[in-house]
Amino acid sequence: MGRQPCCDKVGLKRGPWTIEEDHKLMNFILNNGIHCWRTVPKLAGLLRCGKSCRLRWINYLRPDLKRGALSEAEEDQIIQLHARLGNRWSKIASYFPGRTDNEIKNHWNTRIKKRLKHLGLDPVSHKPIVQQEGEEKTETTQTSSSSIHQEGSFGVPVMITEKHTQNDEKPNEGAMKLDETTDLLCDYDEMVGFDVGLWMNQGATNSHSCSTSFSLEESLNPSMGESNPIQQWVDCVDSMLSWDEELFFLKNYPINQ
DNA sequence: AAGTGACCCAACCGCCCGGCA
């Protein structure tokens, strides 16, 4: 028989998260940590299922997330890791602190895969695509416009410096697509000069591997007093959450011009 | 300027696995 749904979806909200929901979730996790995702939405006052909250936190709200486009070096490393590990995105992501499996998976599916195909390489096997009889042979010749050092230790193409694609010409694409919450977090970094990544690495357990056993209490060190960066972060978030949304948009308006 | 297709990515779905009673 069919599997039971992860939660009772009746009355639960789906789709894109609102700023308000983000704030609620962030506020809750920063104040209480995560012990059981199933209880998080209830306790945080959200009409979402625990899974949805977990995903939102891991893929978007975690303070140690690295934002912006993946660098070429990162891309090359992904290709190498994929050749070794296959579609084990979480494993691959663990090599990139601050990056999520979802982000890497998306990047692979939308760009790297295409790029490899374009270079005449099979994205699965990482080997040159064998042309079917009668099939137009267009792919392999295109490597002339690219420089590719093929056959690493795993038969993996390394150092791909293909001619820019449509997207490569948008270096700040990642930053430009930041939505309100992202801006919020970025603004924080700038405003307080507080390295949330460092905070997560110092205090929270396993932030690097997206562990959910993160607990703020564990990371708080009373001996650090007022200068404790974690406390600083919490304070910042608290004040951030109380911002007037209108003011927030006004503040960000010039950035998007 | 408008229409259209391609692209990107956040979010969802459902299966798998490990822990626990």
Place this chain on the structure above:
DNA sequence: GTGCCGGGCGGTTGGGTCACT
């Protein structure tokens, strides 16, 4: 040993955005 539950993971999708005509 077995079944349940929650978390983790990979695949997929839908909607917004961008680029091109």
